[in-house]
Amino acid sequence: MKHRWTSNLFVAARVLALSAALGAFASCRPFVPATPPGFVELEDRYAWNEYRATTADGVVIGIRAFKNEPKGERAFWVRAIENRMRDVGAYALIEKRDVKNRGGLTGTEMVFGHDEGDEPYLYRLTVFVTDDRVFIVEAGGSKPQMERQAQQIDWSIKNFLQR
Template sequence: MRRSILTLALAALALGGCATTSLQTPAGFAAQPDDDHYEYRASDGEGVVLAVRREKNQPRGDLRFWTSALDVKLRQAGYQALSLEEVASADGIEGRQIRYALPFEGRELSFWVTLFVTSKRVVIVEAGGDSELFDAKTEAVEQAIASLTVG
């Protein structure tokens, strides 16, 4: 059962449904063409990435459930949680953001996962890159995430 829940939590990272979300692309970033995995994806010239995924809320869970399920999976993959923040989308949906660090090939990567949950869907905003480069862009990334409309 635990494995099934974690598998389903990862499935939340896949695109689903028909409604759209929107996000303002930060200055210095370029939006990428749509693909099968992301509803929105943008990157800057230094490899910092911002992306949005959406999935049906199945199994039906609340914000606490989805935050916990994804946090467990990321920690098992070696991500080190640094902080948990309460956030809100531009259209007033409450969310949670967990900020992680991941050692990788002698460097440290920063990775933020921000979740918004409605009765019908889970919206996941991912942001990350080499910590040295990402840290200089945190304000722009925070503003972009705050501009998200869940729809």
């Protein structure tokens, strides 16, 4: 009888360990963020598929991932996001260019401008698309702070990796 009890305990422990491992795997982000120097990750405040980091001066970098449904190519998602930014957010497109992350995935970066009162703000939005997911790497803040942090933001975009 004692042998059966320890055997059941062993099986239960293995099932519990496997469940914990699968739960941890399921909650992994579908990307690897790159927090640049001068930024602090805001851990445990966002969903499993999101990431945020900030500077002391309020520049924020974020990453979001969602399923590529309906399935669209990068050009589709870029245009859809560009239209939404203009129509709903009243942001003006300032610049648009192709970028690559260190894994070789090509994305499209858009820079938008928006004034809040007398203060200009910049919003950089980079779209990467795979067959399964759409990734949005974004950064925003006041124009002077965004210009000051431009190299760190560039580094974060370049070092972003999809899983």
